[in-house]
Amino acid sequence: MLTFENVSQHYGSFRALNGISLHAKEGELVVLLGANGAGKSTIFLTASGLLRATGGSIRFRNQELAGLKASQVVERGVVLCPEGRKLFPQMSVLKNLMLGAYVHRGDKAGNQRKLQEVFELFPILAERREQTAGSLSGGQQQMVAIGRALMGRPQALLLDEPSLGLAPLVVKQVFEVIQRINRAGTTVLLAEQNAYAALKIASRAYVIESGRIVMEGDRDTLLGNDTIRKAYIGA
Ligand code: ATP
Numbered sequence: 001m002l003t004f005e006n007v008s009q010h011y012g013s014f015r016a017l018n019g020i021s022l023h024a025k026e027g028e029l030v031v032l033l034g035a036n037g038a039g040k041s042t043i044f045l046t047a048s049g050l051l052r053a054t055g056g057s058i059r060f061r062n063q064e065l066a067g068l069k070a071s072q073v074v075e076r077g078v079v080l081c082p083e084g085r086k087l088f089p090q091m092s093v094l095k096n097l098m099l100g101a102y103v104h105r106g107d108k109a110g111n112q113r114k115l116q117e118v119f120e121l122f123p124i125l126a127e128r129r130e131q132t133a134g135s136l137s138g139g140q141q142q143m144v145a146i147g148r149a150l151m152g153r154p155q156a157l158l159l160d161e162p163s164l165g166l167a168p169l170v171v172k173q174v175f176e177v178i179q180r181i182n183r184a185g186t187t188v189l190l191a192e193q194n195a196y197a198a199l200k201i202a203s204r205a206y207v208i209e210s211g212r213i214v215m216e217g218d219r220d221t222l223l224g225n226d227t228i229r230k231a232y233i234g235a
Helices: 040-047 070-075 093-099 108-121 123-127 138-151 168-183 195-201 219-223 226-233
Strands: 002-011 014-024 029-033 055-060 078-081 156-160 187-191 204-209 212-218
Touching: 002 040, 014 029, 014 040, 014 055, 014 187, 014 212, 029 168, 029 195, 040 078, 040 156, 040 187, 070 078, 078 138, 093 108, 093 138, 108 123, 108 138, 108 168, 123 138, 138 156, 138 168, 168 187, 168 195, 195 219, 195 226, 204 219, 212 219, 219 226
Parallel strands: 029 187, 029 204, 078 156, 156 187
Antiparallel strands: 002 014, 002 055, 204 212
16 A cells, blocks of 8 residues: 655745645555646655655555655655656667666566566567667657566556657557556556546546645546546546
């Protein structure tokens, strides 16, 4: 179980998160909806130790994450796939993937097994493993970003806008992969602008506005909610 309790975050004096409380149960796929600037990325950066929470508690399987370094958060099983992919474009696909395994660098056999799993999930990356990441299509680069996160061996995976800027067919593939990862047992917290597709594969969702949670509910309740449909689904 991943739990945020009254988490706050500031950029200077600007309060980006204002008492965020949310949770994802073991094996759940939970979606964070919200307009640009609502605070979704800040939630992820704070959970993954890239920003230090200015208040509150973030726990995974009863261990406190707030205050840990990013590498320690990965060691505890919580891994971020960041918005905008953040690949090293001049480095090969393989090297980008292996960066995700940095905290497990002592376990070469385990990393090879994990790499095979990533290649089974994304066969195209096996074919292109020696190519530079920057030479791949947007969708393939997103696969590298997800694959790199998987190399960190997540028990909870934080996915920030994985479908951003991708063509509809590729978006569909990305959502199918996320669903497969989740069905194989990984808890997923997914921030998405693509609200309909995200809700379809989610069990629950939270709606964030100006750093606060303004609504939460299970998939069907939110899919049927007029405000949600108008604001996020455009139907
Ligand atoms: P997006 O999908 O556009 O990334 P988001 O919901 O992820 O939106 P955040 O990136 O978390 O939103 O931003 C939350 C708020 O914090 C916004 O008002 C944003 O302008 C502000 N913010 C984000 N990063 C910084 C920063 N480094 N310095 C100052 N303010 C920031």
